Amino acid sequence: MKTLIIYVSVHHGNTEKVAGAMANALAAQLLQVNEADASMLERYDLIGFGSGIYFGKHHESLLDFVDRLPILRNKKAFVFSTSGLRKIPFIHDFHKPLKQRLQRKGFDIISEFSCRGLDTYRATKLVGGVNRGRPDIRDLKQAEDFARGLLNRG
């Protein structure tokens, strides 16, 4: 399955580490969102979209990128993130805004992945941040395993 991963990682490079681990496992093309354009997507079967979580959703530039896409057919997608807080399905599903946008563009979302990342925003800075050292080796191994699992879902 030809795979492209598009990501944004602006706070501490947390999501970039996760995106890199997934790209290795999938032999995927890896691009920051500002390096990607809509016409490239035609060449791939599976596209991963990920960023840190900022104010309860993925980075605006990633959401805007998806908003600008045309309607696509036969494209599978997966969504991933790193965040200060854990994702709580139904209550605090911070993947939802991105997933809704992807679905509007015709993507079939086959899976999603989230792990903690160092967060030094606002008050957390005073204590040296939360989730120090994350994503760690275990998180990156989980990201790789997640990515390999996608290959069986094609």
Ligand SMILES: Cc1cc2nc3c(=O)[nH]c(=O)nc-3n(C[C@H](O)[C@H](O)[C@H](O)COP(=O)(O)O)c2cc1C
């Ligand atoms: C401006 C800002 C807003 C954030 N908002 C949230 C949030 O709403 N929920 C959360 O769980 N983490 C939040 N975080 C923490 C980041 O999601 C976390 O540090 C993430 O790993 C950053 O990824 P990056 O280093 O790839 O940018 C925020 C961080 C920043 C800088």
